[in-house]
Amino acid sequence: MSAPRVLVIIPALNEQESLPATLAELHALAPQMDALVVDDGSRDATARVARERGAPVLRHAVNLGVGGALQSGFRWAVEHGYDVGVQLDADGQHDPAFLGALVEPLAAGRCDVSIGSRYLRRTGYRAPVARRLGMVLFSHLVSAVLRRRITDTTSGFRAYSRAVMEVCQQDFPRDFPDAPLLITLGRRGFRFEEVPVEMRERRAGRSFYTLGRSLYYPYKCLLASLMALLKRPAQL
Amino acid sequence: MTFLSRTQVIMAIGAVLLVLYVLDLVRRRKLSEEYSLLWVICTVLVATLGFSTPLLTWITRALGMMGASSTVFAFGIGFSLAMLLHLSVKLSRLGQDNHALTRELALLRSELEDLRRGGGPAGAPAERG
Numbered sequence: 562m563s564a565p566r567v568l569v570i571i572p573a574l575n576e577q578e579s580l581p582a583t584l585a586e587l588h589a590l591a592p593q594m595d596a597l598v599v600d601d602g603s604r605d606a607t608a609r610v611a612r613e614r615g616a617p618v619l620r621h622a623v624n625l626g627v628g629g630a631l632q633s634g635f636r637w638a639v640e641h642g643y644d645v646g647v648q649l650d651a652d653g654q655h656d657p658a659f660l661g662a663l664v665e666p667l668a669a670g671r672c673d674v675s676i677g678s679r680y681l682r683r684t685g686y687r688a689p690v691a692r693r694l695g696m697v698l699f700s701h702l703v704s705a706v707l708r709r710r711i712t713d714t715t716s717g718f719r720a721y722s723r724a725v726m727e728v729c730q731q732d733f734p735r736d737f738p739d740a741p742l743l744i745t746l747g748r749r750g751f752r753f754e755e756v757p758v759e760m761r762e763r764r765a766g767r768s769f770y771t772l773g774r775s776l777y778y779p780y781k782c783l784l785a786s787l788m789a790l791l792k793r794p795a796q797l
Numbered sequence: 798m799t800f801l802s803r804t805q806v807i808m809a810i811g812a813v814l815l816v817l818y819v820l821d822l823v824r825r826r827k828l829s830e831e832y833s834l835l836w837v838i839c840t841v842l843v844a845t846l847g848f849s850t851p852l853l854t855w856i857t858r859a860l861g862m863m864g865a866s867s868t869v870f871a872f873g874i875g876f877s878l879a880m881l882l883h884l885s886v887k888l889s890r891l892g893q894d895n896h897a898l899t900r901e902l903a904l905l906r907s908e909l910e911d912l913r914r915g916g917g918p919a920g921a922p923a924e925r926g
Contacts, residue, residue: 617907619903633904636904637907
Protein backbone atom coordinates (compact mmCIF):
# COMPACT_ATOMS: atom_id res chain seq x y z
CA MET A 562 0.00 0.00 0.00
CA SER A 563 1.53 3.28 -1.05
CA ALA A 564 0.68 6.35 1.00
CA PRO A 565 -2.62 5.23 2.54
CA ARG A 566 -5.38 7.77 3.07
CA VAL A 567 -5.39 8.38 6.79
CA LEU A 568 -8.22 9.79 8.89
CA VAL A 569 -7.37 11.00 12.37
CA ILE A 570 -10.43 10.40 14.55
CA ILE A 571 -10.65 12.65 17.60
CA PRO A 572 -13.28 11.64 20.17
CA ALA A 573 -14.13 14.71 22.21
CA LEU A 574 -16.28 15.26 25.28
CA ASN A 575 -16.37 18.85 26.52
CA GLU A 576 -12.97 19.65 25.03
CA GLN A 577 -13.50 23.20 23.75
CA GLU A 578 -10.39 24.30 25.66
CA SER A 579 -7.90 21.79 24.30
CA LEU A 580 -9.35 21.06 20.88
CA PRO A 581 -8.02 24.13 19.03
CA ALA A 582 -4.42 23.44 20.03
CA THR A 583 -4.79 19.73 19.19
CA LEU A 584 -6.17 20.51 15.72
CA ALA A 585 -3.53 23.15 15.05
CA GLU A 586 -0.74 20.81 16.10
CA LEU A 587 -2.17 18.01 14.00
CA HIS A 588 -2.33 20.27 10.96
CA ALA A 589 1.23 21.41 11.52
CA LEU A 590 2.78 17.98 12.10
CA ALA A 591 0.64 15.79 9.82
CA PRO A 592 -0.80 18.00 7.09
CA GLN A 593 -1.32 15.02 4.78
CA MET A 594 -3.85 13.46 7.19
CA ASP A 595 -7.49 14.51 7.51
CA ALA A 596 -9.15 15.03 10.86
CA LEU A 597 -12.62 14.10 12.08
CA VAL A 598 -13.93 15.25 15.43
CA VAL A 599 -16.55 13.06 17.08
CA ASP A 600 -18.35 15.18 19.62
CA ASP A 601 -19.71 12.65 22.08
CA GLY A 602 -22.61 14.66 23.48
CA SER A 603 -20.61 17.62 24.78
CA ARG A 604 -22.42 20.39 26.59
CA ASP A 605 -19.86 23.01 25.66
CA ALA A 606 -18.88 24.45 22.28
CA THR A 607 -16.74 21.47 21.22
CA ALA A 608 -18.58 20.96 17.92
CA ARG A 609 -18.57 24.66 17.01
CA VAL A 610 -14.90 25.07 17.87
CA ALA A 611 -14.03 22.11 15.65
CA ARG A 612 -16.15 23.33 12.72
CA GLU A 613 -14.67 26.79 12.91
CA ARG A 614 -11.30 25.19 12.36
CA GLY A 615 -12.56 23.36 9.30
CA ALA A 616 -12.71 19.87 10.76
CA PRO A 617 -15.78 17.79 9.90
CA VAL A 618 -17.77 16.92 13.00
CA LEU A 619 -19.97 14.00 13.97
CA ARG A 620 -22.19 14.95 16.85
CA HIS A 621 -23.77 12.39 19.19
CA ALA A 622 -27.02 13.63 20.69
CA VAL A 623 -26.24 11.77 23.90
CA ASN A 624 -22.99 10.59 25.44
CA LEU A 625 -22.00 7.10 24.29
CA GLY A 626 -18.45 6.88 25.59
CA VAL A 627 -15.15 6.62 23.75
CA GLY A 628 -16.10 3.29 22.19
CA GLY A 629 -19.22 4.69 20.57
CA ALA A 630 -17.33 7.74 19.33
CA LEU A 631 -14.71 5.48 17.81
CA GLN A 632 -17.35 3.33 16.12
CA SER A 633 -18.98 6.38 14.54
CA GLY A 634 -15.59 7.62 13.41
CA PHE A 635 -14.79 4.23 11.84
CA ARG A 636 -18.05 4.21 9.93
CA TRP A 637 -17.42 7.71 8.59
CA ALA A 638 -13.88 6.72 7.60
CA VAL A 639 -15.09 3.63 5.74
CA GLU A 640 -17.86 5.55 4.00
CA HIS A 641 -15.41 8.21 2.88
CA GLY A 642 -12.88 5.77 1.54
CA TYR A 643 -10.06 6.02 4.07
CA ASP A 644 -7.55 3.18 4.35
CA VAL A 645 -6.47 3.85 7.92
CA GLY A 646 -8.19 5.34 10.95
CA VAL A 647 -6.14 6.67 13.86
CA GLN A 648 -7.54 7.45 17.26
CA LEU A 649 -6.12 10.63 18.74
CA ASP A 650 -7.16 12.10 22.09
CA ALA A 651 -8.52 15.63 22.00
CA ASP A 652 -6.77 16.64 25.20
CA GLY A 653 -3.25 16.65 23.80
CA GLN A 654 -2.00 13.48 25.51
CA HIS A 655 -1.20 11.96 22.14
CA ASP A 656 1.59 13.65 20.24
CA PRO A 657 0.83 13.92 16.49
CA ALA A 658 4.59 13.69 15.91
CA PHE A 659 4.19 9.91 16.32
CA LEU A 660 1.42 9.59 13.74
CA GLY A 661 3.80 8.70 10.93
CA ALA A 662 5.46 5.95 12.97
CA LEU A 663 2.07 4.65 14.07
CA VAL A 664 0.71 4.36 10.54
CA GLU A 665 3.89 2.91 9.04
CA PRO A 666 3.35 -0.79 10.03
CA LEU A 667 -0.14 -0.62 8.51
CA ALA A 668 1.08 1.03 5.35
CA ALA A 669 3.72 -1.68 5.04
CA GLY A 670 1.01 -4.32 5.46
CA ARG A 671 2.67 -5.86 8.53
CA CYS A 672 -0.38 -5.58 10.76
CA ASP A 673 -4.02 -4.53 11.01
CA VAL A 674 -3.83 -2.61 14.27
CA SER A 675 -0.82 -0.69 15.49
CA ILE A 676 -0.70 0.40 19.09
CA GLY A 677 1.21 3.34 20.45
CA SER A 678 2.84 1.91 23.56
CA ARG A 679 4.21 3.85 26.51
CA TYR A 680 6.09 0.84 27.86
CA LEU A 681 7.93 -0.53 24.89
CA ARG A 682 10.76 1.81 25.67
CA ARG A 683 11.51 3.53 28.93
CA THR A 684 9.65 6.80 28.74
CA GLY A 685 8.83 9.60 31.11
CA TYR A 686 5.29 8.37 31.67
CA ARG A 687 4.58 7.43 35.28
CA ALA A 688 1.22 6.09 36.37
CA PRO A 689 -0.02 5.73 39.97
CA VAL A 690 0.73 2.33 41.55
CA ALA A 691 -2.84 1.01 41.49
CA ARG A 692 -3.20 1.92 37.88
CA ARG A 693 0.13 0.36 36.98
CA LEU A 694 -0.99 -2.85 38.67
CA GLY A 695 -4.13 -2.95 36.55
CA MET A 696 -2.13 -2.25 33.43
CA VAL A 697 0.25 -5.12 34.14
CA LEU A 698 -2.69 -7.44 34.77
CA PHE A 699 -4.40 -6.57 31.50
CA SER A 700 -1.15 -6.66 29.61
CA HIS A 701 -0.57 -10.26 30.76
CA LEU A 702 -4.14 -11.26 30.10
CA VAL A 703 -4.23 -9.87 26.58
CA SER A 704 -0.75 -11.15 25.79
CA ALA A 705 -1.72 -14.65 26.91
CA VAL A 706 -4.89 -14.64 24.87
CA LEU A 707 -3.32 -13.23 21.73
CA ARG A 708 -0.11 -15.26 22.17
CA ARG A 709 1.73 -12.09 21.46
CA ARG A 710 3.26 -9.61 23.87
CA ILE A 711 1.23 -6.42 24.18
CA THR A 712 2.79 -4.03 26.65
CA ASP A 713 0.19 -1.27 26.62
CA THR A 714 -3.40 -2.49 26.45
CA THR A 715 -4.93 0.74 27.73
CA SER A 716 -3.31 2.96 25.14
CA GLY A 717 -5.91 4.79 23.10
CA PHE A 718 -3.31 5.92 20.60
CA ARG A 719 -3.86 3.33 17.87
CA ALA A 720 -4.18 3.01 14.12
CA TYR A 721 -6.70 0.64 12.54
CA SER A 722 -6.90 -0.78 9.04
CA ARG A 723 -10.00 -0.46 6.90
CA ALA A 724 -10.83 -4.16 7.39
CA VAL A 725 -10.76 -3.69 11.16
CA MET A 726 -12.92 -0.57 10.95
CA GLU A 727 -15.46 -2.52 8.90
CA VAL A 728 -15.57 -5.41 11.37
CA CYS A 729 -16.01 -2.95 14.24
CA GLN A 730 -19.35 -1.86 12.79
CA GLN A 731 -20.78 -5.30 13.61
CA ASP A 732 -18.58 -6.67 16.35
CA PHE A 733 -17.45 -4.21 18.96
CA PRO A 734 -17.26 -4.55 22.73
CA ARG A 735 -19.50 -1.64 23.64
CA ASP A 736 -17.90 0.76 26.15
CA PHE A 737 -14.57 -1.05 25.93
CA PRO A 738 -12.22 0.21 23.28
CA ASP A 739 -9.09 -1.13 25.02
CA ALA A 740 -8.28 -4.67 26.21
CA PRO A 741 -11.61 -6.29 25.22
CA LEU A 742 -11.38 -4.74 21.76
CA LEU A 743 -7.91 -6.20 21.26
CA ILE A 744 -9.18 -9.63 22.30
CA THR A 745 -12.22 -9.37 20.03
CA LEU A 746 -10.04 -8.42 17.08
CA GLY A 747 -7.38 -10.98 17.96
CA ARG A 748 -9.96 -13.75 17.87
CA ARG A 749 -10.79 -12.73 14.35
CA GLY A 750 -7.19 -13.19 13.34
CA PHE A 751 -6.14 -9.56 13.00
CA ARG A 752 -2.47 -8.85 13.58
CA PHE A 753 -1.06 -6.30 16.01
CA GLU A 754 2.13 -4.36 16.27
CA GLU A 755 3.30 -1.98 18.95
CA VAL A 756 5.09 1.26 18.28
CA PRO A 757 6.93 3.13 21.04
CA VAL A 758 5.38 6.51 21.80
CA GLU A 759 5.51 9.06 24.57
CA MET A 760 2.40 10.54 26.07
CA ARG A 761 1.96 13.93 27.63
CA GLU A 762 -0.21 15.43 30.34
CA ARG A 763 -3.65 16.49 29.24
CA ARG A 764 -3.99 20.14 28.28
CA ALA A 765 -7.29 21.06 29.93
CA GLY A 766 -10.72 19.71 30.69
CA ARG A 767 -11.52 16.54 32.58
CA SER A 768 -10.49 13.01 31.91
CA PHE A 769 -13.02 10.36 30.94
CA TYR A 770 -11.79 8.39 33.93
CA THR A 771 -12.97 9.77 37.26
CA LEU A 772 -12.29 8.27 40.70
CA GLY A 773 -15.48 6.21 40.83
CA ARG A 774 -14.85 4.85 37.41
CA SER A 775 -11.23 4.04 38.19
CA LEU A 776 -12.46 1.58 40.84
CA TYR A 777 -15.27 0.19 38.74
CA TYR A 778 -13.22 0.09 35.57
CA PRO A 779 -10.88 -2.85 36.31
CA TYR A 780 -13.80 -5.06 37.30
CA LYS A 781 -15.88 -4.14 34.28
CA CYS A 782 -12.95 -4.39 31.93
CA LEU A 783 -11.90 -7.79 33.25
CA LEU A 784 -15.42 -9.10 32.87
CA ALA A 785 -15.70 -7.66 29.38
CA SER A 786 -12.36 -9.22 28.46
CA LEU A 787 -13.53 -12.64 29.57
CA MET A 788 -16.78 -12.11 27.70
CA ALA A 789 -14.88 -11.06 24.61
CA LEU A 790 -13.17 -14.43 24.87
CA LEU A 791 -16.32 -16.46 25.34
CA LYS A 792 -18.81 -14.58 23.19
CA ARG A 793 -20.00 -15.97 19.96
CA PRO A 794 -18.49 -13.77 17.25
CA ALA A 795 -21.15 -11.53 15.75
CA GLN A 796 -22.34 -12.58 12.32
CA LEU A 797 -21.00 -10.24 9.68
CA MET B 798 -63.28 -26.67 47.61
CA THR B 799 -63.39 -26.27 51.37
CA PHE B 800 -63.83 -23.00 53.23
CA LEU B 801 -61.39 -20.33 52.29
CA SER B 802 -59.07 -19.26 55.04
CA ARG B 803 -58.59 -15.58 55.80
CA THR B 804 -55.22 -15.60 54.00
CA GLN B 805 -56.83 -17.05 50.91
CA VAL B 806 -59.48 -14.36 50.86
CA ILE B 807 -56.85 -11.65 51.10
CA MET B 808 -54.84 -13.32 48.35
CA ALA B 809 -57.92 -13.59 46.15
CA ILE B 810 -58.68 -9.89 46.52
CA GLY B 811 -55.02 -9.02 45.88
CA ALA B 812 -54.84 -11.18 42.77
CA VAL B 813 -58.06 -9.82 41.30
CA LEU B 814 -56.98 -6.23 41.96
CA LEU B 815 -53.56 -6.87 40.37
CA VAL B 816 -55.09 -8.40 37.25
CA LEU B 817 -57.57 -5.53 36.96
CA TYR B 818 -54.80 -2.99 37.38
CA VAL B 819 -52.65 -4.68 34.74
CA LEU B 820 -55.56 -4.74 32.29
CA ASP B 821 -56.25 -1.08 33.03
CA LEU B 822 -52.61 -0.23 32.30
CA VAL B 823 -52.95 -1.91 28.91
CA ARG B 824 -56.20 -0.05 28.27
CA ARG B 825 -54.46 3.25 29.00
CA ARG B 826 -51.59 2.18 26.72
CA LYS B 827 -49.04 2.33 29.52
CA LEU B 828 -48.16 -1.34 29.28
CA SER B 829 -47.66 -3.38 26.15
CA GLU B 830 -49.77 -6.52 25.69
CA GLU B 831 -46.64 -8.63 25.79
CA TYR B 832 -45.90 -7.76 29.40
CA SER B 833 -49.53 -7.76 30.48
CA LEU B 834 -49.82 -11.38 29.41
CA LEU B 835 -46.81 -12.32 31.51
CA TRP B 836 -48.17 -10.53 34.55
CA VAL B 837 -51.66 -11.96 34.23
CA ILE B 838 -50.42 -15.52 33.73
CA CYS B 839 -48.10 -15.32 36.70
CA THR B 840 -50.72 -13.76 38.94
CA VAL B 841 -53.20 -16.47 38.03
CA LEU B 842 -50.54 -19.13 38.61
CA VAL B 843 -49.59 -17.91 42.06
CA ALA B 844 -53.25 -17.33 42.98
CA THR B 845 -54.14 -20.87 41.91
CA LEU B 846 -51.44 -22.19 44.18
CA GLY B 847 -52.87 -20.21 47.04
CA PHE B 848 -56.40 -21.48 46.46
CA SER B 849 -56.02 -25.09 45.63
CA THR B 850 -55.02 -26.59 48.93
CA PRO B 851 -54.53 -30.15 47.55
CA LEU B 852 -52.29 -28.90 44.73
CA LEU B 853 -50.33 -26.75 47.14
CA THR B 854 -49.80 -29.54 49.65
CA TRP B 855 -48.80 -31.91 46.86
CA ILE B 856 -46.19 -29.49 45.48
CA THR B 857 -44.99 -28.64 48.99
CA ARG B 858 -44.43 -32.31 49.72
CA ALA B 859 -42.84 -32.97 46.34
CA LEU B 860 -40.34 -30.15 46.82
CA GLY B 861 -39.72 -31.06 50.45
CA MET B 862 -40.69 -27.58 51.68
CA MET B 863 -41.34 -26.91 55.36
CA GLY B 864 -44.73 -25.24 54.97
CA ALA B 865 -47.33 -24.51 52.34
CA SER B 866 -46.81 -20.76 52.59
CA SER B 867 -43.13 -21.17 51.71
CA THR B 868 -44.19 -22.76 48.43
CA VAL B 869 -46.36 -19.78 47.53
CA PHE B 870 -43.53 -17.40 48.44
CA ALA B 871 -41.00 -19.46 46.52
CA PHE B 872 -43.11 -19.28 43.39
CA GLY B 873 -43.69 -15.56 43.89
CA ILE B 874 -39.98 -14.87 44.27
CA GLY B 875 -39.15 -17.13 41.35
CA PHE B 876 -41.54 -15.18 39.18
CA SER B 877 -40.09 -11.84 40.34
CA LEU B 878 -36.56 -12.97 39.53
CA ALA B 879 -37.56 -14.22 36.10
CA MET B 880 -39.31 -10.93 35.40
CA LEU B 881 -36.27 -8.89 36.55
CA LEU B 882 -33.93 -10.90 34.37
CA HIS B 883 -36.28 -10.52 31.45
CA LEU B 884 -36.34 -6.76 32.02
CA SER B 885 -32.53 -6.60 32.17
CA VAL B 886 -32.35 -8.36 28.83
CA LYS B 887 -34.88 -5.92 27.37
CA LEU B 888 -32.96 -3.00 28.85
CA SER B 889 -29.67 -4.17 27.33
CA ARG B 890 -31.41 -4.48 24.01
CA LEU B 891 -32.84 -0.98 24.36
CA GLY B 892 -29.38 0.34 25.23
CA GLN B 893 -27.91 -1.26 22.12
CA ASP B 894 -30.64 0.15 19.91
CA ASN B 895 -30.18 3.56 21.48
CA HIS B 896 -26.44 3.37 20.87
CA ALA B 897 -26.90 2.41 17.22
CA LEU B 898 -29.54 5.08 16.65
CA THR B 899 -27.41 7.82 18.17
CA ARG B 900 -24.51 6.90 15.89
CA GLU B 901 -26.75 6.66 12.85
CA LEU B 902 -28.23 10.06 13.65
CA ALA B 903 -24.79 11.65 13.95
CA LEU B 904 -23.77 10.31 10.53
CA LEU B 905 -27.03 11.39 8.87
CA ARG B 906 -26.71 14.83 10.41
CA SER B 907 -23.20 15.28 9.06
CA GLU B 908 -24.30 14.07 5.64
CA LEU B 909 -27.20 16.52 5.66
CA GLU B 910 -24.87 19.39 6.58
CA ASP B 911 -22.56 18.44 3.72
CA LEU B 912 -25.47 18.44 1.28
CA ARG B 913 -26.72 21.80 2.53
CA ARG B 914 -23.29 23.27 2.11
CA GLY B 915 -23.59 22.03 -1.46
CA GLY B 916 -20.20 20.40 -1.25
CA GLY B 917 -19.22 17.03 -2.58
CA PRO B 918 -18.51 14.12 -0.30
CA ALA B 919 -16.92 15.40 2.88
CA GLY B 920 -14.10 12.92 2.47
CA ALA B 921 -12.47 15.54 0.33
CA PRO B 922 -10.16 17.25 2.75
CA ALA B 923 -12.02 20.09 4.35
CA GLU B 924 -10.28 23.42 4.16
CA ARG B 925 -8.60 24.00 7.43
CA GLY B 926 -7.70 27.24 9.11
